[in-house]
Amino acid sequence: MRTHQVVSAWLEQELAAGRLAIGSRLPGERSMAEQLGISRASVREGTRVLEALGVVRAGVGSGPQAGTIITGNPAVALDSALRLHVASAHLPVKDIVETRLLLEAWAAEHAWRGSPALERAARLLDEMDEPDGDDAGPGSFLERDALFHVALAEAAGNVLVGAMMGSLRGSIAAYTQRLTADLPDWGSTSDRLRHEHRAILAAIVAGEGRRAAGLVRDHIERFYRESGVHDQHPEG
Amino acid sequence: MRTHQVVSAWLEQELAAGRLAIGSRLPGERSMAEQLGISRASVREGTRVLEALGVVRAGVGSGPQAGTIITGNPAVALDSALRLHVASAHLPVKDIVETRLLLEAWAAEHAWRGSPALERAARLLDEMDEPDGDDAGPGSFLERDALFHVALAEAAGNVLVGAMMGSLRGSIAAYTQRLTADLPDWGSTSDRLRHEHRAILAAIVAGEGRRAAGLVRDHIERFYRESGVHDQHPEG
DNA sequence: TACGGCGTGTGGTCCGACCACACAAGATAG
DNA sequence: CTATCTTGTGTGGTCGGACCACACGCCGTA
Known part of the structure; x- marks a missing residue:
């Protein structure tokens, strides 16, 4: 040893x-x-x-x-690990999106309705409604977007799943940023995202887990389809 | 910095x-x-x-x-990380089982039928049929059991999911070992596991992803229910 | 031609030193 | 007596240098 x-x-x-x-x-x-x-x-x-x-x-x-x-912070382990492995092109972005889809859909379905993470998620949505005062562009919006999704993952009460989503956040933020730059009409897209976020959270709070999972799936898949992520390379 | x-x-x-x-x-x-x-x-x-x-x-x-x-080996990152975090009782075994269920069911449903990982899985099943010649007890059987499940996860072709299952392997082996010690009739249990493994692999190869996912779920859940994992503490 | 010793570069380990930092206790000025 | 400043102490952070075990490839030797 x-x-x-x-x-x-x-x-x-x-x-x-x-x-x-x-x-x-x-x-x-x-x-x-x-x-x-x-x-x-x-x-x-x-x-x-x-x-x-x-x-x-x-x-x-x-x-x-x-x-x-x-400390007990498994997320930081993966955060840096994912950065490097993505950089080495050993980890395709497609796999990250897929994994994200998998984790979030599961979490939405198994979310605990009384979780404090849901309150945090709701607060984030309120903040995302305020037009980005000083900052330009979708920067802080996407920041909160990522945090919202992490909060949803944590609402299921599974430390591992929460940690994994937490460490994916960095990678997610990186390419959502990249993808939104190519969008022709960010205003309408962000409006739709806002609306879908509300619907997802409402479904979870209402206890309609399966429906929430479906909404999450549509939400993520549509965004990536619209942004044409499949045409991009990891190093893009 | x-x-x-x-x-x-x-x-x-x-x-x-x-x-x-x-x-x-x-x-x-x-x-x-x-x-x-x-x-x-x-x-x-x-x-x-x-x-x-x-x-x-x-x-x-x-x-x-x-x-x-x-190298490109994200699995080793989590392997040691999980060991420590489980040891610190920050990571309940329940969460690991849950996560395993989540990953494996998804992988079974999305497995690529031509994946070499499936051939590896088949070989492992053959080896598990041979009665443990020299080694005593379910030791090497469980070893191959864990590897079989990892192989299934890799068959989906998602590096991240494969890596996560790979790093869960250590933790999984640790408590399956512990749980089987309490089983009254290991012989009949292992027979049932063998049978279920075959059924899962057959469903995947036949392209019946959804059914395979269901079989995986039942397979894992039943084992933990029978072993009474819910009554055990992480440090048990 | 076949063998064996040696040089060279690799990571692995250790030692001792000095630095920046942050707090706590004491000295000092009011 | 109080408020302030100085100093002491222990922490991790960094550095340079030294020696070790190892594994290969070269080269002299038999």
């Missing part, structure tokens, strides 16, 4: 044994190096990995935000 | 520009440190992250396997 993996192996043990939990602070790098019998450089490599995986968060200085603290 | 992130940022640029691709070899750590104007320690932290994300693979010595080489 490579030396830096000692850190994650140790952390996994501590977590399983209940000696550490989310929110706990890890020993300092110097102290951990001594405890584990490895160098500080290796401890740091191990910590970097944990950080990339969204398991810990490192902060300098002193105080509550300082030190290396255990 | 933290220094070690210079590496992933640089790599992303190189990939996007087409100067690097999967299979390419990165410059040596020492040379890269000089090029990027950072220390070798930071380069190493950066490559450790890339390695954890499944973007590169590092090998010592010389020859074709040596050096840091770009």
Whole structure:
């Protein structure tokens, strides 16, 4: 086993044994190096990995935000991973759209009606109704659009599904931005999107899961069809 | 931006520009440190992250396997990530089962009939028919069981879905192992699993996607119901 | 021609040093 | 006595240099 993996192996043990939990602070790098019998450089490599995986968060200085603290954020793991894999053209945009469709339709169908995520989604829709005051173009609209869809995914109460959609957000924002640039009439398109968003949320709140899932599917598919995503290359 | 992130940022640029691709070899750590104007320690932290994300693979010595080489393996990213997040009890087993159900049902419905993954799946089924010669108990059976399900997921031709199932494999193997220990009659259960596997694969090959999806759903759900997974805690 | 030792470049690990930072306790000025 | 400033301490962040094990390919040797 490579030396830096000692850190994650140790952390996994501590977590399983209940000696550490989310929110706990890890020993300092110097102290951990001594405890584990490895160098500080290796401890740091191990910590970097944990950080990339969204398991810990490192902060300098002193105080509550300082030190290396255990978090539970699986989304950051995929966020950066997806960026790289998309960049390497190993991950076609088509697959991302497909996966998004899959996750969101499922989430819409299984959404928990009392989820606070739905309230967040509703707030986002209200904000999207206000004309983009200062910012130009569809920038902040699409930002909230992506967040709205992530909120829907989280409403199903499945951490994994929520995390996966959360990490897709970055990729989604990237190409929706690109696609809207080619649209001839953004005004009417955004109006339609607004309307469809309302319909989706209403269906979920009304408990009509299957119908909501269908609406989500149409919503996403139509947008990509109109934008002609199928003609574009990942690096476009 | 933290220094070690210079590496992933640089790599992303190189990939996007087409100067690097999967299979390419990165410059040596020492040379890269000089090029990027950072220390070798930071380069190493950066490559450790890339390695954890499944973007590169590092090998010592010389020859074709040596050096840091770009791979496209998103699955390894989640594999370790899931282990840690499950250990931290941040990720309930219920969510994993649910996600598995979601991914596999979709994959069964969208499987590409000519996929080589289906041939692999068929071979695995044949191997599972042979009574576990030397190994005791359901060990290698469950191993192949998990691989069979991953193969089905890959048959849909979606890299992301395949990668997600691949990284779930570790977690799945962990608790199926645990659950089968409590089963009163493993012999009859494994017979039923074998039969269901055949039926699923046959439905896919016959092009009856929807029916295959239903079979998959029943297959997974029944197993977990019988095993009483709902009564178990993540750390069980 | 076949074999064996050696050079070279790779990542892997370690050490020791210094930096920027953020808080807390003490010293200081009002 | 209070408010402010200074200093101390511990944190992660970065750096340069050193040595190791490894695996290959070259080259001298038998």
